[in-house]
Amino acid sequence: MSLFSTTYDVIVVGGGHAGSEAAASSANMGAHTLLITMNLQNIAQMSCNPAMGGIAKGQIVREIDALGGYSAIVTDKTAIQFKMLNKSKGPAMWSPRAQSDRMQFAECWRNMLEQTDNLDFYQDSVNGLIFENNTIIGVKTALGLQIKAKTVIVTAGTFLNGLIHIGEKTFGGGRAGEGASTGITEDLVAKGFESGRMKTGTPPRVDGRSLDYSKMTEQPGDEITEKFSYLKTSKPLQKQRSCYLTYTNPKVHELLKEGFERSPMFNGRIKSTGPRYCPSVEDKINRFAEKDRHQIFVEPEGWNTVEVYVNGFSTSLPEDIQDKAIRSIEGFENVKFFRYGYAIEYDYFPPTQLKHNLETKLIENLFFAGQINGTTGYEEAAAQGLMAGINAALKTQNKEAFILKRNEAYIGVLIDDLITKGTEEPYRMFTSRAEYRTLLRQDNADLRLTEKAYRLGLASxxxxxxxxxxxxxxxxxxxxxxxxxxxxxxxxxxxxxxxxxxxxxxxxxxxxxxxxxxxxxxxxxxxxxxxxxxxxxxxxxxxxxxxxxxxxxxxxxxEKNNADKLNRLENVPIPSNFNYSKVKSLSYEAREKLSKIQPTSISQASRISGVSPSDISVLLVYMGR
CATH class of the missing domain: 1.10.10.1800 (tRNA uridine 5-carboxymethylaminomethyl modification enzyme MnmG/GidA)
Structure with missing residues (x-):
């Protein structure tokens, strides 16, 4: 007999950034929520760099805060340095970024979740999903429990059939020191889902006591600090820790090249696609051979730890190569490793299989959020988790889905890009992806979104x-x-x-x-x-x-006028299951893409790659316009 005799409104699978925001938003909307994670000590763990925000990402964190999420509050409580990036440019480009204390960040997240009403926790691995026809009704765990739910949100991060690579060594895992998750991919593929593989990587962590900071350039935070959350209870930093800047050099590059034939990236063992905008150090010296140096940011992991994150040195090269090469960087001559860098491959599901509320098209009441949708980054994951949590709760309450438009939020741009265009490489948000970025500034996220959060019950x-x-x-x-x-x-x-x-x-x-x-x-x-x-x-x-x-x-x-024009097309709906194959005036490519993605409006159809303006004109005629 199951220990869980109740049927939950929402089960969240995975306790990373997406899962944590999903659990918080659904519970705060009154849905009885269960967060299942493989290790309760690692809730909202910063698996890679110990920082939140950055270009476009900082805007997302502010939007999460305006919608009642927790990421900004936790960041303010655990920050060790704050910077407003791009201040020399116009305000549409200003982007807040904070270094965080990694251990405090996870602890603070757990404390906030434990103080959230309607939220239960369970430590176990989900290795199966329970369906009734084409509706999800619960999950199965490694301990053999079957837990029922009205809705399920899968936020598995890099754990789905995760495979870690260090040189010629390969072993299963979702991140260093933690096992992979199996069974979920297989259940979804059996239901007709298309899956793929992606890759990401992380740099070594080293002992800060073994570094010579006198050979590096100090990178202090802003003199006048700001904060992420709009809440009055959040306070700007009063003291900060500095980061440091150093560089690779030709000797480092030659030493790294010695390991290329043993690199999983170059010998064919890694076949999946990695993030274009955060390449490994071996990828950088291979793609940008004309450059004789690359930046290395030396970032402390917290107030009271000596552990240091070597930003810019992400690698999966053999450990002996990592050791030799990093010692040739100025300031790293006597470095001691805490752990080596590694690459990780994992399953994802092309996000064109989702609706705009992040519910899957194939299975009712099943939602995906985070890296399972092909994104990279804590902020992108947290935003999806927040939206999936909101929409799962609304689904259980028989209410209309909550969807943000492209002119309302970066979160709206993120989700629309994923659903409409899909992605074949880890998707990262940039200000250039938002056509209305002057409207979507970091300073006005509260003005844009707080009223919506208030109506949802997420803002006081x-x-x-x-x-x-x-x-x-x-x-x-x-x-x-x-x-x-x-x-x-x-x-x-x-x-x-x-x-x-x-x-x-x-x-x-x-x-x-x-x-x-x-x-x-x-x-x-x-x-x-x-x-x-x-x-x-x-x-x-x-x-x-x-x-x-x-x-x-x-x-x-x-931009407001342009957005109004877009919204007029957004108000021209396309009936669900519209038969595009009968519209012979459409190009073959348009019929194929439209049939696969099934856009809900003319505006969404116009953003699909391969659908031309003449195809849109044909559709407008068919829709009586």
Missing amino acids: KERFERVLDKKKKTELTVNFIKNLSVTKEEINPILESKKLAIVNQTMKLYKIASRPQLNFNDLKKVTKLASFINENNIDNEIIEQVEIDLKYSGYIEK
Whole structure:
């Protein structure tokens, strides 16, 4: 008899970043949720680099926070360094990134999950799925338990038939020191799912006491730190740990090449595709042979540990080659290894087999999130987990699916790209993937998404009211500046101090504010504006919004108009199971791709590779448009 006599609303398989966010969101929406993971000590483990955020990824973490997820809160509590990347560029490119204390990060995640109502935990390995016709009804575990559920979310990371490679050595595993997961892939393939293999890798971890930091360049955090979460309880860092920068050199490259014939990447033992934008060091020196050096970032793993992450030296070369080569990097001459780098191959399922709510098309009530969908990165996984958890809970409550559009969130871009285009290599988010990135900035994720979270029950009334106050004060300040006239006597000294062209008459302040060389601190020297800010308690968060609105209003308005055009096509639905083979006016490729992906709208159809504008025109005619 099963220990679990209850039928759960949601079972989450896997306790990584996707699984943790999935469990939190479904439980917080009132769904009775069970998180099953192979090791409860490794919940939300940072398997690779000890950092959250980065270009486009930082925007995703802010969006997760605005939607009531935990990733930003945990990052703020466990950060050891903070940087806002791309500050020299426009605000659409600004991306927060934080180094975290690896051990504290996992501990904090577990503590937050344990304090979440409606959430149960169980340590075991899921090795099978239970179906009733084409509906999932539960899971089977290695201990022989059968646990029933209304919905199941699979977030297996790199564990599905995981295979670890170090040189000529190969062994099963989901990551260093942990076994692989078997049985799930086989059950899904038997149900008609298409599966594939992907590869990722990780660098060595070394003893920081054995490094000579005097030969490296110190990389401190920002002088004025920010935070990820919009919650008032999250606080910016008061002290930070530095990272360090060094480089490979021609001698390192020659030593690495000595091991190429024993490398699983080059001798054919690894046949799967690795991440294009995070290549191994052997891949870098092979693909970029003209470069005589590559950056190595030396990143501490926490406040109180000597373990160091060697960012930029991801490798699966034999351990003797790793040892010789890394000792030729400046500062690493006397290095001691904690563990060697390795590559890992694992099963994934092409994400075109999913609906936009991350439910599978073949099996009802079964959801996928994270690396099982072909993505790479903690942030991409966490975002999918959050959305899968929300939609699994909604499914059990017989409510409409929650889907974000491409102009509403990077999360919407991520999921739409996966569902519509698929991926044949580990998918990573970049700002360039978002056509509306001026709208989807890291600073306004709360304004874009908190109201949606509030309606879902994931944002508190206090959080929602704070966002409404921010929105109100931002609009109030923008309108004040648009209506405020300043005399030349008042504004010209400010312009002259910045060596800018002076004005010859009284002008509206907003026209002067649009000059890129001026910032808000300059404008605050205008007496009436300074008084307005003090009287209305306008803080720096609102000032940032106002400054962006004033300087980039033209770009923002243009993107809003483009998004409106897209949404008009989004509102032209395509009936489910539409028979494209009967539409002879469509190209053969379009019929084939449309039949496979089954887009839900004309807009989605237009984003499918191989579907031309003329094919879209044909579909519009068929849809009565």
